[in-house]
Amino acid sequence: MGTAEERREELKAVWQQARSCTKCPQLAAARQTVVFGSGNADADLMFVGEAPGANEDRQGLPFVGQAGRLLETLLEEIGLTRADVFIANVLKCRPPGNRDPLPQEIDACQDYLFRQLELIEPRVVCTLGNFSTKLLRGDPATGITRLHGREEIRQIGPRRVRLYPIYHPAAALYTPKMLDTLRADFGRLPELLALDPPDQPEPEPELVVPEPEIVEEVEREPEAAQLGLF
């Protein structure tokens, strides 16, 4: 849909909309900034985390704390930088005290994420942890422990992407075994990015409004016309 420039402009419009969003009154009242996401607006690889933390809320950027530094290290290990990818979260505002996002907050915010996915057009979407994995797979019952490191093709909105769930980097900060798993899962990203993009569904056919049919006027028989038979 549209050129990269057009999609970028549209993404900016969605950002403007999110910046003043107050759909979650508690989050809107407590936040310092709306953390929309950052990176390459035409990226092949998009990461989706959970929600901003205190550092992100202050700086207005996702993944800038310790978990963000780990994410950058893992990216470097596969030859990428933040500038190559786009990073966003399920929620754009920080939940107070870093509590879990509430279902109604996820519902309220998800349209921003779906628009981001539609406009950035990534080939591979890497969900970090349970919240984004459950939301983008549309399956709240299956968690990251069962799904991490296993890619699948999923239709999200109008596009098909390779969805690749992995653990959230925050989960690996203090657990060396988890870090090994995360690093191994991360290591498969170049292979997934090298695959052909998923086939896209046929675009919805445009609604064709038929030309009005021109019917020759027929001379009515006087009796029938009076009885309303034509």
Ligand code: SF4
């Ligand atoms: S979390 Fe999302 S929906 Fe809720 S106020 Fe922030 S931007 Fe709006």
